[in-house]
Amino acid sequence: MKNRLKVLRAEHDWSQADLADKLNVSRQTINAIETEKYDPSLPLAFKIAELFGKKIEEIFFPNQGN
Amino acid sequence: MNTILEKLSQKPIVVISSAVIWALVYFLARWLLDNHQLQDGLRVAVALTPILPFAIFLMLMLAGIRQMDELHRKVHLEALAIAFPLTMLLLMLLGLLELVIPLSPEDWSYRHVWQFLPLFYFLGLAFTWRRYQ
Numbered sequence: 001m002k003n004r005l006k007v008l009r010a011e012h013d014w015s016q017a018d019l020a021d022k023l024n025v026s027r028q029t030i031n032a033i034e035t036e037k038y039d040p041s042l043p044l045a046f047k048i049a050e051l052f053g054k055k056i057e058e059i060f061f062p063n064q065g066n
Numbered sequence: 067m068n069t070i071l072e073k074l075s076q077k078p079i080v081v082i083s084s085a086v087i088w089a090l091v092y093f094l095a096r097w098l099l100d101n102h103q104l105q106d107g108l109r110v111a112v113a114l115t116p117i118l119p120f121a122i123f124l125m126l127m128l129a130g131i132r133q134m135d136e137l138h139r140k141v142h143l144e145a146l147a148i149a150f151p152l153t154m155l156l157l158m159l160l161g162l163l164e165l166v167i168p169l170s171p172e173d174w175s176y177r178h179v180w181q182f183l184p185l186f187y188f189l190g191l192a193f194t195w196r197r198y199q
Binding site: 024025026028029031032037038040041044 | 134135136137138140197198199
């Protein structure tokens with residue numbers, strides 16, 4: 001799954017550690033989501049969307065062909 | 067009880083210390099059983115002594131895993147998914163080899179083989195972490 005997390009984080013001038021603290025997850029988790037090696041759970045995706053004031057589908061996109 | 071465990075499990079030094087204590091108790095029990103003539107009942111009691119420190123270590127580790135975030139929990143689950151089949155493979159191969167080669171109980175008894183199991187777990191952890199970094 002693709003996502004715009006890195007772009008949104010940069011817009012807010014947050015480090016991965018800052019975002020991790022706000023979401024109560026580890027920095028490694030943020031990094032794995034940003035590099036698209038890990039797809040977050042639905043509750044975490046909702047939390048991310050709420051934090052950035054967006055809908056989930058504005059942050060996460062299915063890979064082409066899915 | 068759970069709150070105490072959760073607080074303690076957040077301190078890596080506590081979890082590592084509990085693992086070290088468990089290992090020390092195990093090696094002490096093994097040394098006693100290898101080197102001292104004890105009564106049968108006492109030998110059984112000594113052989114069972116690692117259960118308590120292991121139970122404490124296990125409770126701390128589980129409490130720690132429950133507090134991890136979802137990626138860390140997934141990594142531990144995948145590490146187990148690697149370690150468990152490797153354990154089955156090891157035991158299966160040793161069982162088959164036993165039919166072919168006389169395996170010395172001084173080298174290949176349960177007290178030697180179990181040490182491979184945590185090794186498989188750590189291998190699984192290392193392998194899984196590479197996927198997400």
